[in-house]
Amino acid sequence: MPLDRFHKILVLPAVLVFAPLVIGPLILLFQESLRPYEGGSIGGTLNAYLTLSNYTEFWHPTYAKYFLDTFRVSLIVTLLALVLGYLLAHYVVRVAKPRIAKLVLAGLLGVLFISLIVRIYAITLTFGPIGPLRDISWLVGIDPRTRRHTELMVVFGLLHTVLPLVTLTMIGTIQMVNPRLEEAAMSLGAPGWRAFFSVTLPLSIPGIVSAGIIGYAFSISNLVVPLLMGRGFVTFISNLIYFRFSEVANFPSGAALSVIMLLIALGIFFAGTRIVSAIWPPAERSGR
Amino acid sequence: MKRIEDYIGTAIYTTVLLFAGLFLVMPMIVAVVLSFDARSFLGAFPPTEFSLRWYREFLSDDYLHRGLYTSLIVSTIATLVSTVLGTFAAIAIDRGRFKGRATLEAMFLSPLIIPTVVTGFAVLIFTASLGIMDGLTRLILGHILITFPYILRTVLAVLSGVPKRYTEAALSLGAKPWLATIEVTLPLARSGIIAGAIFAFVMSFDEVAVSLFLSDPFTYTLPVALLTQMRASLNLTIAAISVIFLVVSVLLILALDKLAGVETLTGRGVYGR
Amino acid sequence: MDANRLLEIQDASKSFGSTKVLDEVSFSVAQGEIIALLGPSGCGKTTTLRAIAGFEPLDYGRVVIAGQDMTLRRPYERPIGLVFQDYALFPHMTVGQNVGFGMRHRGIPRREIPERTASVLARVQLDGLAHRKPSELSGGQQQRVALARAMATEPEVMLLDEPLSNLDASLRLQLRIELRQVLTAAGSTAIIVTHDQEEAMGLADRIVLMKAGRIVQIDAPADLYARPRSRFAAEFIGEATWFEGILRPKSSGMALETGAGLIPIEGRSDLSPGAAFGFCIRPERISVLLAEDAPLFEGADTRLAGEVTYVERLGGDVRIWVRMVDGASAQVSAKNTSVILPEPGAKVWLAFRAADGVLLPPVDTKERVR
Numbered sequence: 001m002p003l004d005r006f007h008k009i010l011v012l013p014a015v016l017v018f019a020p021l022v023i024g025p026l027i028l029l030f031q032e033s034l035r036p037y038e039g040g041s042i043g044g045t046l047n048a049y050l051t052l053s054n055y056t057e058f059w060h061p062t063y064a065k066y067f068l069d070t071f072r073v074s075l076i077v078t079l080l081a082l083v084l085g086y087l088l089a090h091y092v093v094r095v096a097k098p099r100i101a102k103l104v105l106a107g108l109l110g111v112l113f114i115s116l117i118v119r120i121y122a123i124t125l126t127f128g129p130i131g132p133l134r135d136i137s138w139l140v141g142i143d144p145r146t147r148r149h150t151e152l153m154v155v156f157g158l159l160h161t162v163l164p165l166v167t168l169t170m171i172g173t174i175q176m177v178n179p180r181l182e183e184a185a186m187s188l189g190a191p192g193w194r195a196f197f198s199v200t201l202p203l204s205i206p207g208i209v210s211a212g213i214i215g216y217a218f219s220i221s222n223l224v225v226p227l228l229m230g231r232g233f234v235t236f237i238s239n240l241i242y243f244r245f246s247e248v249a250n251f252p253s254g255a256a257l258s259v260i261m262l263l264i265a266l267g268i269f270f271a272g273t274r275i276v277s278a279i280w281p282p283a284e285r286s287g288r
Numbered sequence: 289m290k291r292i293e294d295y296i297g298t299a300i301y302t303t304v305l306l307f308a309g310l311f312l313v314m315p316m317i318v319a320v321v322l323s324f325d326a327r328s329f330l331g332a333f334p335p336t337e338f339s340l341r342w343y344r345e346f347l348s349d350d351y352l353h354r355g356l357y358t359s360l361i362v363s364t365i366a367t368l369v370s371t372v373l374g375t376f377a378a379i380a381i382d383r384g385r386f387k388g389r390a391t392l393e394a395m396f397l398s399p400l401i402i403p404t405v406v407t408g409f410a411v412l413i414f415t416a417s418l419g420i421m422d423g424l425t426r427l428i429l430g431h432i433l434i435t436f437p438y439i440l441r442t443v444l445a446v447l448s449g450v451p452k453r454y455t456e457a458a459l460s461l462g463a464k465p466w467l468a469t470i471e472v473t474l475p476l477a478r479s480g481i482i483a484g485a486i487f488a489f490v491m492s493f494d495e496v497a498v499s500l501f502l503s504d505p506f507t508y509t510l511p512v513a514l515l516t517q518m519r520a521s522l523n524l525t526i527a528a529i530s531v532i533f534l535v536v537s538v539l540l541i542l543a544l545d546k547l548a549g550v551e552t553l554t555g556r557g558v559y560g561r
Numbered sequence: 562m563d564a565n566r567l568l569e570i571q572d573a574s575k576s577f578g579s580t581k582v583l584d585e586v587s588f589s590v591a592q593g594e595i596i597a598l599l600g601p602s603g604c605g606k607t608t609t610l611r612a613i614a615g616f617e618p619l620d621y622g623r624v625v626i627a628g629q630d631m632t633l634r635r636p637y638e639r640p641i642g643l644v645f646q647d648y649a650l651f652p653h654m655t656v657g658q659n660v661g662f663g664m665r666h667r668g669i670p671r672r673e674i675p676e677r678t679a680s681v682l683a684r685v686q687l688d689g690l691a692h693r694k695p696s697e698l699s700g701g702q703q704q705r706v707a708l709a710r711a712m713a714t715e716p717e718v719m720l721l722d723e724p725l726s727n728l729d730a731s732l733r734l735q736l737r738i739e740l741r742q743v744l745t746a747a748g749s750t751a752i753i754v755t756h757d758q759e760e761a762m763g764l765a766d767r768i769v770l771m772k773a774g775r776i777v778q779i780d781a782p783a784d785l786y787a788r789p790r791s792r793f794a795a796e797f798i799g800e801a802t803w804f805e806g807i808l809r810p811k812s813s814g815m816a817l818e819t820g821a822g823l824i825p826i827e828g829r830s831d832l833s834p835g836a837a838f839g840f841c842i843r844p845e846r847i848s849v850l851l852a853e854d855a856p857l858f859e860g861a862d863t864r865l866a867g868e869v870t871y872v873e874r875l876g877g878d879v880r881i882w883v884r885m886v887d888g889a890s891a892q893v894s895a896k897n898t899s900v901i902l903p904e905p906g907a908k909v910w911l912a913f914r915a916a917d918g919v920l921l922p923p924v925d926t927k928e929r930v931r
Contacts, residue, residue, distance in 0.1 A: 006465040007384030014377035021433055022398055025410030032413050084308040091305055106541050111312050113537040115494035117514045118530045122315030125322060132333045180649035186636040187614055187643035188663030191290040193297030202653050221403030223497045228518060238405040258406040269401050290637055
């Protein structure tokens with residue numbers, strides 16, 4: 001087909017530029033992770049024998065804490081983001097008048113457009129020692145002077161990153177659910193909230209889970225929030241990678257950790273989407 | 289009785305909604321207010337006296353200026369490259385029928401699911417081994433990786449709204465494929481492409497992790513500069529910058545809305561809203 | 562409670578911005594009656610239905626069901642059963658669960674539900690399908706589930722929004738017949754919204770014809786067809802041939818002096834000469850004469866000259882378009898295909914009995930009908 005050749009040529013420049021940029025670094029990353037490291041030098045020793053020691057190093061109980069912290073805190077953040085985000089998304093799609101919906105959407109985008117650094121800074125100001133909302137930690141039973149407070153700050157920071165993204169994703173989900181279904185439920189005698197719980201919510205679950213997977217993957221990979229707000233109490237895997245780059249030039253170890261994190265992130269994405277498709281076949285999802 | 293259930297449900301719904309909204313918005317409000325604080329130390333909120341001193345501080349801060357300058361250059365170049373390459377790639381993927389389309393698309397979109405820390409670190413190792421020591425080049429390469437998937441995703445979405453019929457009509461009237469693309473497909477997708485470019489630019493400008501790995505003491509982006517300053521001390525110059533970010537963000541959203549409508553970035557469901 | 566007024570709408574009005582979507586809509590429905598809300602798109606029929614259901618708040622007016630004012634009540638507080646255009650069956654529930662949903666929420670005891678589900682499914686000929694999911698059913702079956710679900714709670718009023726428009730044309734006729742049978746067998750009081758006039762004629766005991774938010778006429782289908790009260794009604798229901806003219810006195814009575822010729826008007830002493838009127842007659846009441854002196858059929862008293870412009874042979878039906886002397890166009894339909902048909906360009910004479918037609922105001926008034 002004549003058009004096929006045209007399209008192949010069209011995509012060629014992108015492939016020539018992009019493919020090396022994606023594949024090259026990943027291959028080299030993997031390669032570096034297999035190199036041994038000698039203290040004091042920058043990067044791994046070249047032309048040395050390959051080793052898996054950089055990976056096995058992390059099979060140590062000391063590191064278990066960092067991994068667990070990363071997964072645990074991210075889980076809390078993701079769950080919070082799903083609840084808040086779903087209601088926000090539902091509001092935008094179903095309840096808000098078009099002008100207000102647009103405003104809220106613009107607001108969500110606006111938050112996304114402001115650099116995370118700036119947002120972290122603003123959160124630190126707001127919930128920190130001089131901020132107007134510094135007493136909010138008492139609401140959840142946490143003493144501001146304890147380590148748990150730092151964790152709470154990290155949760156807030158991560159929530160601010162993840163919430164807009166998750167909300168935008170779930171807006172798409174709710175749009176796929178037939179609004180007439182809730183009306184049908186109400187015409188059959190179910191009051192508003194029951195109609196919501198019997199109909200709209202069950203049908204949104206696949207989308208909620210997908211959004212949760214995305215949110216969780218993002219949260220786990222985050223560097224800046226634990227870096228700026230963790231104060232050393234809360235350390236994520238990304239922090240470990242960064243320290244291996246900035247403080248000690250132990251690139252092989254950092255590379256190994258990066259590969260591990262990459263596999264975790266990819267695993268979450270692919271396993272997650274497979275599971276969602278398996279449990280909820282697409283045919284049953286919409287309201288037709 | 290059911291009516292009461294409804295009222296309670298609505299009350300809970302509204303409360304949680306307000307909480308979510310406030311949570312997202314409150315920090316920005318605090319930052320805006322504090323940016324006008326006249327005090328030279330971080331005092332309790334709210335400030336009693338107001339001044340523009342922190343904005344003046346920002347204007348005279350060379351360190352931050354360098355960062356801003358670098359950010360603008362890096363993000364602009366990266367976005368331009370990605371827009372050109374990405375738009376053509378999107379057209380090829382959306383309308384072409386060659387083998388390996390899906391794989392290419394997956395590859396192009398891969399940076400979205402690769403943690404940014406990993407991207408940053410990997411590109412660093414890559415450029416170092418290739419002997420590319422120039423900070424600017426490294427940053428641009430890293431940011432091309434970042435912006436490309438956003439452009440591709442947006443343009444693919446826009447193209448699905450441009451019926452192939454128009455291109456087919458052009459071809460049936462005798463236009464060569466590349467002319468048909470330039471004269472028909474591109475203009476029809478134009479506003480979406482620009483919107484995607486704006487979105488990608490912002491994502492690149494705001495990016496921290498990748499820039500962190502690829503910057504050096506002479507070449508660094510604004511977020512990296514801010515990060516360094518924040519780790520050193522928390523002062524209110526950053527609050528002034530927050531406000532600037534906010535204003536620019538609002539302006540960009542207005543521009544985006546004018547171009548393609550804010551709703552297009554989330555799509556419309558099958559049922560209209 | 563008056564059984565003749567099981568459902569009453571009084572002066573329902575609603576505006577969206579500056580557009581009046583409903584303009585003092587008023588009518589009542591008797592128990593066991595099937596009403597069709599008929600009209601072109603945008604006439605307000607769906608809005609009226611949704612206002613009765615409680616999904617569309619009214620700016621002004623009342624909805625009364627079984628003697629109780631429902632105007633301020635939420636949908637789940639009204640004794641209604643609603644069938645949606647796209648059925649809105651819950652895709653994650655089985656047919657049985659769909660049908661049982663209303664019963665559960667309207668307080669019917671749990672142990673009774675399976676039996677009642679089975680019985681209502683039997684009524685729509687869907688016995689034994691309770692365990693299937695809606696996605697496994699055909700369009701026609703889904704429609705019946707939607708009907709069963711709405712009927713299961715035995716509501717006072719059934720509300721159906723274009724229940725047949727989602728079906729293939731071939732299914733529509735058959736399901737229309739079944740729909741009416743199911744509704745009348747159950748003695749249901751129903752309001753059906755449709756834009757298809759044939760559907761309204763077939764399903765309804767009375768038709769409420771609407772246009773631009775107002776009710777134009779309320780009548781039984783046959784009466785609406787034979788005696789439309791406006792040009793809009795005449796042309797919306799069935800086909801109509803339309804003449805316009807001034808009423809003049811004649812030696813024996815009056816005649817309508819139109820550009821195409823004279824139409825004798827008898828027995829209308831209530832009308833004064835000199836006024837302008839429209840005259841509407843159905844195409845099947847007109848016969849076509851091929852010669853000026855051809856004999857009129859028995860009872861015919863009008864003969865108007867014209868020229869054939871187009872002939873359409875539609876299988877068992879023939880349509881002939883004739884341009885009259887003054888340029889107006891008349892439509893004639895004939896079932897008798899054994900007659901020699903004229904060709905376009907031929908001069909013909911239209912013959913009919915004036916009493917088969919209807920005198921109407923020349924321009925539709927803005928009058929509201931209740």
